Amino acid sequence: MTRSPNHPLKQLQDIHRMMERTSKFIGLSGLSGVGAGLFALAGAALAQWYLLAGGLNGYSHSLHYWPAQPHPWGWSPMVFYSLDAVFVLAGALTSGIYFTTRRSRMKGQAIWDPLTKRLLLSLAIPLLAGGIFCLAMFYHGFFGFVAPATLIFYGLALINGSKHTLHDLYYLGLCEVALGCFGLFFVGWGLLLWTIGFGALHILYGLLMYYKYER
Amino acid sequence: MKGIISQLRKAFDHRIRLGVMSMLMVEEWVDFTHLRDNLEVSDGNLASHLKALDREGYIELRKQFIGRKPNTSYRATDKGRAAFIDHLAYLEKIINLQRGEQ
Numbered sequence: 001m002t003r004s005p006n007h008p009l010k011q012l013q014d015i016h017r018m019m020e021r022t023s024k025f026i027g028l029s030g031l032s033g034v035g036a037g038l039f040a041l042a043g044a045a046l047a048q049w050y051l052l053a054g055g056l057n058g059y060s061h062s063l064h065y066w067p068a069q070p071h072p073w074g075w076s077p078m079v080f081y082s083l084d085a086v087f088v089l090a091g092a093l094t095s096g097i098y099f100t101t102r103r104s105r106m107k108g109q110a111i112w113d114p115l116t117k118r119l120l121l122s123l124a125i126p127l128l129a130g131g132i133f134c135l136a137m138f139y140h141g142f143f144g145f146v147a148p149a150t151l152i153f154y155g156l157a158l159i160n161g162s163k164h165t166l167h168d169l170y171y172l173g174l175c176e177v178a179l180g181c182f183g184l185f186f187v188g189w190g191l192l193l194w195t196i197g198f199g200a201l202h203i204l205y206g207l208l209m210y211y212k213y214e215r
Numbered sequence: 216m217k218g219i220i221s222q223l224r225k226a227f228d229h230r231i232r233l234g235v236m237s238m239l240m241v242e243e244w245v246d247f248t249h250l251r252d253n254l255e256v257s258d259g260n261l262a263s264h265l266k267a268l269d270r271e272g273y274i275e276l277r278k279q280f281i282g283r284k285p286n287t288s289y290r291a292t293d294k295g296r297a298a299f300i301d302h303l304a305y306l307e308k309i310i311n312l313q314r315g316e317q
Contacts, residue, residue: 008306008307008309008310008313011233012303012306012307012310014233014234015237015303016237018234018238018240018253018254019237019238019240021238021253022237022241022242022249022253023242025239030270094231113246113249114227114242114244114245115313199255
């Protein structure tokens with residue numbers, strides 16, 4: 001064998017690297033996680049403020065707040081929570097898209113390719129199912145289970161999507177699922193769960209990813 | 216048998232050709248720009264390697280329009296896949312041989 005000893009091994013490493021690069025979307029910026037987390041914290045703060053203004057303190061009845069008399073702000077809980085949810089969702093999506101496109105542009109990568117589509121699709125399927133599930137629970141009056149269920153479905157979506165992107169997303173997904181399962185036994189603490197799951201965990205994860213891959 | 220192996224080796228001997236095949240093994244229909252950006256090569260360079268792989272019958276191409284832009288994407292043929300897997304086995308064999316020598 002006259003070839004240099006590490007030649008075939010290096011070829012195999014190259015092949016592995018190429019396959020990984022092709023099959024994984026690595027453009028998701030950690031900062032988008034931080035942005036989403038901040039919006040979630042803001043949304044949770046608004047909800048808490050709303051509950052306090054309505055004469056409820058603490059978390060114990062957070063999602064069960066269905067007052068006999070109108071809320072002093074003039075918004076029914078349904079309207080308020082929906083608006084709050086839309087605010088958080090829009091903020092999280094905007095910061096996600098902003099930081100990710102910025103990162104892709106800096107690295108000169110295409111953003112809208114088959115990989116991104118596959119990642120979004122695998123995220124969207126559990127999320128959509130979870131969304132419908134939660135709406136149905138709202139409809140039937142099981143308010144207490146909505147918060148843990150959103151976390152569980154969101155975590156499953158992340159685990160499902162982690163095949164197409166950084167493996168670290170898998171662990172974030174596991175944390176969300178664990179938190180959601182834990183929350184199923186502490187009904188009424190939904191707001192705190194959301195604050196931890198969508199706020200604190202996102203910020204923590206985002207910062208970790210930022211320092212690990214982007215600096 | 217020896218002839219077949221040396222032929223395989225020739226087709227995959229270049230980093231870029233190996234890279235193209237690795238990517239096409241995990242992904243169906245990869246377009247030209249995606250290959251180019253991931254392999255960090257010039258258009259002309261990539262095109263000549265793609266032509267070589269096409270000549271071997273290892274890849275096939277599809278031309279289409281996305282909006283008004285022409286788009287060419289590539290896919291590994293069954294023959295290409297088989298050849299690539301053979302090549303992997305060949306690499307593994309060499310590595311094992313070297314381990315044995317040490």
